[in-house]
Amino acid sequence: MVAPHPSAEGQGMSLSEQKSFSQLFTEPTPSPIHVRPVTTYKGEAAVIFSKQDAEKLAAPYRWVLVGKFSHGRPSLEEIRKIFTSLNLKDQISVGLLDYRHVLLKCASEVDFNRIWMRGIWQLGKFPMRVFRWTRDFHGHKESSLAPVWVSLPSLPIHYFDKHSLFSITSLVGKPLFLDSATAAASRSNKARVCVEVDLLKPICTRVWISVEGEMRFWQKIVPEEMPCYCSACWRLGCSVDECRKNSSEQHVTHGMR
Missing domain, CATH: 3.30.70 (Alpha-Beta Plaits)
Known part of the structure; x- marks a missing residue:
């Protein structure tokens, strides 16, 4: 096995590797809250934030939307290209939350409202529904x-x-x-x-x-x-009366009587 040759700086790593390593120790953006002490909840370790702390932490995400794909999705690069091609006031940041959800961070309220108001975006062959991000966001629960x-x-x-x-x-x-x-x-x-x-x-x-x-x-x-919103399946566009999940749960409940 051939040993790697040291770089011109004599540190055994390239300039780009040195830069990445140094970035690990870059001073982060000042935190809006103080470090919270560890406490316990039901006998296990817990960290409890105040509502004010949570609101301060969420403040940078005030113009953020969640894009949801139900049947596959384009690559992040393709999504970024599509939104870059739009006549938006500012550029938006696109990040991956999970295999179904992407985070769309807008820099202005104007762009935020424009994207949100459309409701459903057709990105190539993939439809993407958009919701306002909130502090209680979970992948299985769409925003109401x-x-x-x-x-x-x-x-x-x-x-x-x-x-x-x-x-x-x-x-x-x-x-x-x-x-x-x-x-x-x-x-x-x-x-x-x-x-x-x-x-x-x-x-x-x-x-x-x-x-x-x-x-x-x-x-x-x-x-x-x-628009309808279902409190049984937590989906926008679905109603409790027509919800398949709610109907199946009611069927199970009646069957147990």
Whole structure:
């Protein structure tokens, strides 16, 4: 067996190998939290983070989506090329979570909303569904958060201001953006706002609006094309009534009686 020759630096490794080795000791980005002490839970070792700690750790991932493939997927390089070819405001980072899921990290809210709103992307012969990443993400459980358009019919035109509409629709979920006609106040019969909705929670369908000492009225909030979400199989687009998993579990339960 031939022994490797030392490099010109006399260290027995190439320049690229030396660089990789030195990177192991590069000063990391400062942590937003303190080291947590080890404790116990039910007699076993445990580390318990506060909710504030978890939120600080998740802050860099605020504009992150999860792409899910159900029947194979392209290579990471192919996925990166496809998103690089789009007319996005900034580049996005694509990373592998597992054989079905990829992480799409956006640098701007504009790109995040554009990719999320489309719902399903056709990447070559592979469809990819996208969901908002959350701290409780698990591969077997799709996020119940979804972007939904809501309309405010017959809303007085002076309430078409962005902050006014965000105040009103915050009762439904987290307001994301206005449609172009609403932003330009060019359609006076209704305002439309895209809102991040948790599909596991009931949706508010009206709100009381008043001006101190002046007019007051109930304003209808009309969701457009609310997607289904199944709490039995944890999938977007599936309903509890039609869920095969829920039906099979009910069949087993009845059979045991």
